[in-house]
Amino acid sequence: MKLLILQQAEQQTLRDMGVFHPHPRVRIRAQAIVRLSQGLTLQQTANEFHVHLNSIEAWRQRWNKQGLMGLYEGRHTGRKRKWTAEQQEALRALAQADGGSANSLLRTLAQTEGLPAISQETARRYLHEMQFSYKRYRYSLKKSIHRKLSARLHG
Numbered sequence: 001m002k003l004l005i006l007q008q009a010e011q012q013t014l015r016d017m018g019v020f021h022p023h024p025r026v027r028i029r030a031q032a033i034v035r036l037s038q039g040l041t042l043q044q045t046a047n048e049f050h051v052h053l054n055s056i057e058a059w060r061q062r063w064n065k066q067g068l069m070g071l072y073e074g075r076h077t078g079r080k081r082k083w084t085a086e087q088q089e090a091l092r093a094l095a096q097a098d099g100g101s102a103n104s105l106l107r108t109l110a111q112t113e114g115l116p117a118i119s120q121e122t123a124r125r126y127l128h129e130m131q132f133s134y135k136r137y138r139y140s141l142k143k144s145i146h147r148k149l150s151a152r153l154h155g
Contacts, residue, residue: 004037004060011037013068029059029071036060082118083126090115091123092130102127102134 006014017030028049035045042060046053062070083091090113094105102123109115124134 003039004033004063006034006037017068017071023073025073026071032056032059033063033071082116082122087113087115088126088130091126092132095127095130095132 011034014030014034018027018034021027021030028051032045032049032051035048036042036056040048042053042056046056049056059071064070081088091105091109094108098105098108100108102120105127106118106120106123110117127134
């Protein structure tokens with residue numbers, strides 16, 4: 001059994017976090033640390049919170065090493081970007097110079113630079129992150145109906 005010994009201030013802070021913290025995972029971790037300090041075993045705590053025993057052990061170890069900061073989520077890195085910063089900069093330069101749709105920019109870059117293929121949505125996301133905006137050009141239905149009606153009346 002891995003008994004945690006908490007000071008009164010730590011116990012009160014963890015109880016408050018277990019009730020009032022906005023993130024549910026942090027609340028569960030804080031409550032689990034309090035339950036471990038009350039003498040529950042790792043398995044009993046895991047059963048109470050419906051998590052795996054290894055999760056409780058990881059939370060306990062992070063509490064011992066990092067304190068309160070160990071209860072928070074780490075950074076989720078996700079998938080690496082397909083294009084490097086230099087390749088994205090080439091897209092920015094082309095968009096500033098020529099403009100056009102994301103698809104036309106991709107075609108131009110594929111012919112000139114020989115960059116790895118990315119989807120049109122990825123190119124749009126890159127452009128949006130670079131503060132470029134996309135405006136869809138189309139005829140207004142009101143204007144086209146008005147033109148047809150006026151042509152019939154005057155024609």
